Amino acid sequence: MSNERKLVTVTVDGVQVQVPETFTILAAGNKAGVHIPTLCYLKDVSDIGSCRVCSVEVEGASALQPACKTRVTDGMVVHTDTELVKQYRKLMLQLVLADHGLDSTNYCFSCAKNGACELQALCRELDVTESAFAPSTPAKREPVLEDNPFLAYDPNLCIRCQRCVGACNNRAHNHTLTTGKRGLRTSILAPFGPDWKSTECESCGNCAAACPTGAITEKRRREYRSWEVTRTRTTCPHCAVGCQMDLVAKDGRIVDVEPAWGPSNRGMLCVKGRSGSFDFVHAEDRLTTPLIKNAETGEFEPASWDEALDLVASKFAQIRDENGGDALAAFACSRSTNEDVYMLMKMARTVFKTNNVDNCARV
Amino acid sequence: MTNTIADITQDSDVIMLVGSNPEEAHPVLGMQIRKAVENGTKLILVDPREIGLAKYADIHLKLRPGTNVAFANGVVHILIKEGLVDEEYVASRTSGFEELAKMVESYTPERVAEICHIDVRDLVAAAKLYGQANAAPIIYCLGVTEHSTGTEGVMSLSNIAMVNGKLGKPGCGVNPIRGQNNVQGACDMGAQPNTFTGYQKVMDPAVVEKFEKAWGTDLNPNEGTKATEVFPAAIEGRIKGLYLFGEDPVRTDPDTNHVIKALTNLDFFVVQELFMTETAKLADVILPGRSFAEKEGTFSNTERRVQRVRKAVDGPAGAQLDTWIFTEIMQRMGYDQPHLSAAEIMDEISSVTPSFGGITHARLDSAEVGGRGLQWPCPNAEHPGTPIMHVGKFAKGLGTYSTAEYRPSVELPDGEYPLMLTTGRILYHYNACAMTARTEGLNEIVNSSFIEINTADADELGIADGDRVKVTSRRASIESTARVSGKTNPGETWMPFHFQDGNSNWLTIAALDNIAKAPEFKVCAVRVEKL
Numbered sequence: 001m002s003n004e005r006k007l008v009t010v011t012v013d014g015v016q017v018q019v020p021e022t023f024t025i026l027a028a029g030n031k032a033g034v035h036i037p038t039l040c041y042l043k044d045v046s047d048i049g050s051c052r053v054c055s056v057e058v059e060g061a062s063a064l065q066p067a068c069k070t071r072v073t074d075g076m077v078v079h080t081d082t083e084l085v086k087q088y089r090k091l092m093l094q095l096v097l098a099d100h101g102l103d104s105t106n107y108c109f110s111c112a113k114n115g116a117c118e119l120q121a122l123c124r125e126l127d128v129t130e131s132a133f134a135p136s137t138p139a140k141r142e143p144v145l146e147d148n149p150f151l152a153y154d155p156n157l158c159i160r161c162q163r164c165v166g167a168c169n170n171r172a173h174n175h176t177l178t179t180g181k182r183g184l185r186t187s188i189l190a191p192f193g194p195d196w197k198s199t200e201c202e203s204c205g206n207c208a209a210a211c212p213t214g215a216i217t218e219k220r221r222r223e224y225r226s227w228e229v230t231r232t233r234t235t236c237p238h239c240a241v242g243c244q245m246d247l248v249a250k251d252g253r254i255v256d257v258e259p260a261w262g263p264s265n266r267g268m269l270c271v272k273g274r275s276g277s278f279d280f281v282h283a284e285d286r287l288t289t290p291l292i293k294n295a296e297t298g299e300f301e302p303a304s305w306d307e308a309l310d311l312v313a314s315k316f317a318q319i320r321d322e323n324g325g326d327a328l329a330a331f332a333c334s335r336s337t338n339e340d341v342y343m344l345m346k347m348a349r350t351v352f353k354t355n356n357v358d359n360c361a362r363v
Numbered sequence: 364m365t366n367t368i369a370d371i372t373q374d375s376d377v378i379m380l381v382g383s384n385p386e387e388a389h390p391v392l393g394m395q396i397r398k399a400v401e402n403g404t405k406l407i408l409v410d411p412r413e414i415g416l417a418k419y420a421d422i423h424l425k426l427r428p429g430t431n432v433a434f435a436n437g438v439v440h441i442l443i444k445e446g447l448v449d450e451e452y453v454a455s456r457t458s459g460f461e462e463l464a465k466m467v468e469s470y471t472p473e474r475v476a477e478i479c480h481i482d483v484r485d486l487v488a489a490a491k492l493y494g495q496a497n498a499a500p501i502i503y504c505l506g507v508t509e510h511s512t513g514t515e516g517v518m519s520l521s522n523i524a525m526v527n528g529k530l531g532k533p534g535c536g537v538n539p540i541r542g543q544n545n546v547q548g549a550c551d552m553g554a555q556p557n558t559f560t561g562y563q564k565v566m567d568p569a570v571v572e573k574f575e576k577a578w579g580t581d582l583n584p585n586e587g588t589k590a591t592e593v594f595p596a597a598i599e600g601r602i603k604g605l606y607l608f609g610e611d612p613v614r615t616d617p618d619t620n621h622v623i624k625a626l627t628n629l630d631f632f633v634v635q636e637l638f639m640t641e642t643a644k645l646a647d648v649i650l651p652g653r654s655f656a657e658k659e660g661t662f663s664n665t666e667r668r669v670q671r672v673r674k675a676v677d678g679p680a681g682a683q684l685d686t687w688i689f690t691e692i693m694q695r696m697g698y699d700q701p702h703l704s705a706a707e708i709m710d711e712i713s714s715v716t717p718s719f720g721g722i723t724h725a726r727l728d729s730a731e732v733g734g735r736g737l738q739w740p741c742p743n744a745e746h747p748g749t750p751i752m753h754v755g756k757f758a759k760g761l762g763t764y765s766t767a768e769y770r771p772s773v774e775l776p777d778g779e780y781p782l783m784l785t786t787g788r789i790l791y792h793y794n795a796c797a798m799t800a801r802t803e804g805l806n807e808i809v810n811s812s813f814i815e816i817n818t819a820d821a822d823e824l825g826i827a828d829g830d831r832v833k834v835t836s837r838r839a840s841i842e843s844t845a846r847v848s849g850k851t852n853p854g855e856t857w858m859p860f861h862f863q864d865g866n867s868n869w870l871t872i873a874a875l876d877n878i879a880k881a882p883e884f885k886v887c888a889v890r891v892e893k894l
């Protein structure tokens with residue numbers, strides 16, 4: 001850590017911590033082990049401070065302060081669970097909820113994010129079951145934008161937290177997803193409508209990963225409920241950046257991919273990793289039996305593993321014994337695992353008796 | 364890479380990006396380069412096309428394909444003339460600077476600008492911007508390596524970094540962005556004709572003896588043949604049997620006719636695959652393997668970072684784990700190889716590979732590693748891995764310079780084939796599309812062959828944007844769709860190699876780099892006609 005960062009002392013709910021003066025109250029709370037709820041805030045992505053769900057009481061301040069936006073000062077004393085704070089947070093959450101278009105999704109039942117929605121979770125945490133500000137008549141419904149093959153935007157569910165805007169602009173740095181208008185009329189201009197092909201959108205889905213509600217979603221989410229799936233942490237099979245991701249599987253089939261934090265991808269994925277890395281696994285045309293070409297017809301015929309492996313072993317042994325190991329060669333796959341490559345390499349050297357072993361590094 | 368993605372995109376003042384289009388080929392790196400530039404890092408782009416990052420670049424040297432060595436020698440020339448040599452670094456850490464200085468003497472900015480078709484002022488400004496930076500990485504990709512002078516291109520770029528003292532330091536280095544997810548690992552694992560795991564040399568008798576002892580069998584003492592040289596050897600009948608695991612050279616290797624001729628001339632050809640690829644169709648036996656989602660294991664990314672691959676689903680009945688298949692063949696050929704789990708195989712790898720000595724699945728899964736993987740060299744279980752190579756000292760002692768002169772590409776445009784063709788990747792597909800073309804949404808975005816052609820050339824040929832065209836090289840003709848723009852320079856065209864409806868590899872030349880034997884995918888001569 002740089003010596004230039006001055007440390008200050010802050011007390012959060014009675015816990016004293018020393019933190020750099022560049023920290024927010026939220027970060028200091030984190031260090032003190034105090035949970036402060038957030039909604040529009042997303043670390044390194046967005047801190048517009050609009051939802052006020054993270055508000056806290058600071059001794060000496062005339063009003064509640066948003067923890068995500070307020071820098072600490074030396075000697076600051078913060079309270080996060082006073083009655084005033086609790087009531088204020090509930091009020092703020094009711095304001096957010098009033099604008100969430102609950103009736104458009106039959107109150108969460110039909111929403112793809114049901115069970116994985118941060119707004120839903122926060123309402124449970126803060127004991128908000130309805131909004132005092134909900135419109136008495138259903139609001140006019142806006143059309144869902146879903147022409148993009150992978151991504152959909154339902155403006156009715158949007159709470160204008162702008163985490164998606166942060167994801168596109170401060171994370172993917174693609175600058176295609178922006179806000180329109182201002183204040184109460186703020187709207188999200190998501191490029192998933194009929195003109196999606198003419199936009200600069202790369203369909204990376206980092207916006208959907210940042211969205212706390214069902215407003216921006218990967219369309220694949222509609223095929224499963226969050227409690228029906230298992231997640232397996234793995235490494236993307238495409239380029240060599242080595243992005244970390246979770247394969248989301250339901251009933252033995254991969255149905256989605258979610259980004260995970262890794263040192264090289266920092267929580268991001270691209271369109272290939274997010275959307276193009278698993279359909280092939282379950283493709284109808286996967287090979288499922290060994291095939292031996294009939295020398296007379298030139299057609300492939302299904303064979304048992306024993307037949308195929310014996311044929312391979314005997315043919316390679318014959319060529320090796322008649323012409324020497326250097327008449328054989330083996331190529332490894334640069335897409336497969338280290339363990340696979342090692343065993344192929346060992347097979348070539350130990351039983352083919354050749355060093356004619358290579359991989360597709362050159363192509 | 365000598366450094367990490369985090370340090371070259373967060374701790375550098377200037378990035379020199381050569382022959383690399385990360386926004387499309389390595390998109391999550393591209394995002395981080397965009398971020399770096401928006402946060403104030405200067406970008407020097409050295410690339411023959413107006414790629415997306417060109418609008419982010421402070422200087423774009425839109426150079427002629429195949430002239431990287433001239434460019435690099437020119438930069439070294441300018442660094443010397445401008446007094447930007449790190450004298451202390453050169454004296455204490457490298458040898459042979461005088462020979463280098465003598466060689467680059469003739470690479471005056473004027474001469475280099477003429478060879479590379481670039482503005483002399485931009486070249487000088489780029490060299491000074493890099494040379495004066497506190498921290499600046501050189502990042503390169505296949506635009507440097509896929510030439511008949513590819514290895515020399517890489518070494519010439521290293522000259523720049525060494526002369527300027529920018530190797531073995533944070534935010535610096537010479538950083539190849541490897542093409543495929545585990546091409547680093549495939550090389551690390553000894554799938555190379557001249558090295559065992561961890562680059563232990565086949566020509567070193569002590570190494571061979573070590574592996575003979577570890578594996579309990581005699582080994583062939585001769586260095587092997589490189590993949591790209593196996594094809595000519597098959598045509599000549601010197602190679603009679605080929606075992607090909609998960610590759611599709613009919614689509615991805617240069618000069619498709621030549622590849623097909625070689626594969627069909629084999630006595631016995633085995634392909635281990637997920638799908639009936641164009642290459643598998645030519646096999647005598649096809650063995651169905653398992654995809655990355657159906658197995659445990661590791662990949663090594665471009666940062667030398669070994670990370671876990673984990674099994675999420677069983678996959679289709681009938682296919683077998685690839686390691687099971689190799690083990691069965693070894694047993695059936697008389698070698699006593701037990702069936703091992705992926706974790707046990709990694710234990711064996713660690714035991715025979717000094718640079719992997721501290722890497723096990725258990726450690727990769729541990730709280731200590733915390734999902735960050737381990738970067739080799741990682742010699743023992745206590746070693747934290749090596750984020751930056753060559754700190755304080757080069758792995759081999761003193762750093763040496765390449766004194767390679769610029770040589771033109773093997774096949775240059777002429778009267779009959781007047782345009783230069785370069786090939787590459789696009790964002791939405793991967794190599795031969797075996798994986799990506801099975802996602803409908805990606806096909807909806809783009810799924811067919813195209814050729815980028817400069818507006819001036821298109822006007823002369825009477826070709827409009829979107830026209831169907833015939834593209835012919837000395838090897839074959841294909842049909843494609845013209846995309847007319849200023850993206851390529853006049854006289855230069857570009858095609859993706861993904862799409863089988865007009866695969867550029869029928870056209871490309873199987874000319875090989877004189878050292879690494881990579882094919883010259885980036886330069887051949889073609890003729891384009893309106894259909």
